[in-house]
Amino acid sequence: MKQGWFTICENARLARDTFRMVLEGDCSAVGGSGQFVQVSVPGLYLRRPFSVSDRDGDRLVLVYKCVGQGTAALVAMQPGEKLDLVTGLGQGFHVSAAGKRSLLVGGSVGTAPLLLLARELQAAGKAFDVALGFGDIGLAFYVNEFKALGAQVKVATQDGSLGREGLVTDAIRALDGTYDYYYCCGSKPMMRAVCAALPFDGECSMEERMGCGTGICYGCSIPTRSGMRRVCADGPVFRKEELLWEKI
Ligand SMILES: Cc1cc2nc3c(=O)[nH]c(=O)nc-3n(C[C@H](O)[C@H](O)[C@H](O)COP(=O)(O)OP(=O)(O)OC[C@H]3O[C@@H](n4cnc5c(N)ncnc54)[C@H](O)[C@@H]3O)c2cc1C
Numbered sequence: 477m478k479q480g481w482f483t484i485c486e487n488a489r490l491a492r493d494t495f496r497m498v499l500e501g502d503c504s505a506v507g508g509s510g511q512f513v514q515v516s517v518p519g520l521y522l523r524r525p526f527s528v529s530d531r532d533g534d535r536l537v538l539v540y541k542c543v544g545q546g547t548a549a550l551v552a553m554q555p556g557e558k559l560d561l562v563t564g565l566g567q568g569f570h571v572s573a574a575g576k577r578s579l580l581v582g583g584s585v586g587t588a589p590l591l592l593l594a595r596e597l598q599a600a601g602k603a604f605d606v607a608l609g610f611g612d613i614g615l616a617f618y619v620n621e622f623k624a625l626g627a628q629v630k631v632a633t634q635d636g637s638l639g640r641e642g643l644v645t646d647a648i649r650a651l652d653g654t655y656d657y658y659y660c661c662g663s664k665p666m667m668r669a670v671c672a673a674l675p676f677d678g679e680c681s682m683e684e685r686m687g688c689g690t691g692i693c694y695g696c697s698i699p700t701r702s703g704m705r706r707v708c709a710d711g712p713v714f715r716k717e718e719l720l721w722e723k724i
């Protein structure tokens with residue numbers, strides 16, 4: 477992991493209450509998809525964790541939803557301003573686990589880290605399709621970005637304003653393909669439903685409120701089949717068979 481100052485290059489609205497921030501700085505510690513960064517928000521004590529959504533050389537992209545004090549402060553920041561980031565945190569997605577054709581399943585802002593994962597899968601010559609779930613059309617993002625990578629993309633919205641009416645599991649059912657592995661990121665209820673619905677192996681990016689974000693305080697621990705594991709250091713990505721959904 478590495479701490480350093482990053483300059484905001486872009487900070488623009490991507491969907492309702494959802495923003496895309498491009499930051500430039502020393503990305504040498506930024507690893508693969510599913511890893512996260514801890515952002516120090518001016519005036520707030522605890523850093524806020526965000527997945528790396530995309531990366532291009534010394535630039536990294538965060539997609540964040542405005543839900544509280546810290547993210548509201550980020551929305552107000554302008555290009556040219558600087559942010560203190562700790563990069564290279566957590567254990568990310570396992571690209572090598574992908575089989576013949578993988579399924580990427582994103583719920584709401586949980587879609588963010590799947591774009592970098594999709595690029596990594598494509599670079600590794602692994603086929604994949606994408607199922608996304610959003611509340612409504614105004615909250616949707618990255619649909620065209622996944623299509624541009626050649627993936628079949630199906631969307632479900634709760635009010636039917638984009639794609640199928642329903643949940644992400646309905647988007648999965650709308651896909652025309654045979655899959656042998658999945659990668660999932662979204663809310664706990666969504667990931668629980670996806671793990672229950674898909675009969676093959678996969679992995680999920682878990683989310684817990686974080687304290688240190690670096691494995692020291694154990695505040696983010698969750699029960700797994702191999703005991704209590706820290707989401708920030710042992711995860712956030714965990715294999716399906718590790719997750720004890722009945723206790724999480
Ligand atoms: C590994 C990891 C990766 C994440 N990646 C992203 C991402 O790519 N994009 C994104 O928008 N968000 C992401 N989050 C969630 C993000 O960290 C929180 O939304 C953010 O910290 C909220 O800060 P705040 O000060 O605005 O909210 P606060 O004022 O602290 O809280 C506002 C609300 O958000 C909830 N909240 C705060 N932190 C979390 C959290 N860690 N998990 C779940 N709910 C939380 C609180 O319970 C409360 O209801 C990630 C979280 C983790 C642990």
Ligand code: FES
Nearest residue numbers: 687689693694708
């Ligand atoms: S947040 Fe401190 S150990 Fe994970």
